[in-house]
Amino acid sequence: MTNTQDVRPFQIDIPQAQLDDLRERLDRTRWTEELADGGWDYGVPVARQKELLDYWRSVL
Secondary structure (H helix, E strand, C coil), X not given: CCCCCCCCXXXXXXXXXXXXXXXXXXXXXXXXXXXXXXXXXXXXXXXXXXXXXXXXXXHC
16 A cells, blocks of 8 residues: 655656747736825736746746
8 A cells, every 4th residue: 555645756848839928928918007005905016026937937
């Protein structure tokens, strides 16, 4: 019997065309203006969104 808590390696296979499409869509992001003193009250601040986008572009 296999222990279901054992760590097992896996591989993900995403076609390069899909990764290229995602990168192109990320590059075309249209940013809104940051709300003055909005902080997290109105959602994720634009600066944080840009950081996340930069991260995702770097791992593609």
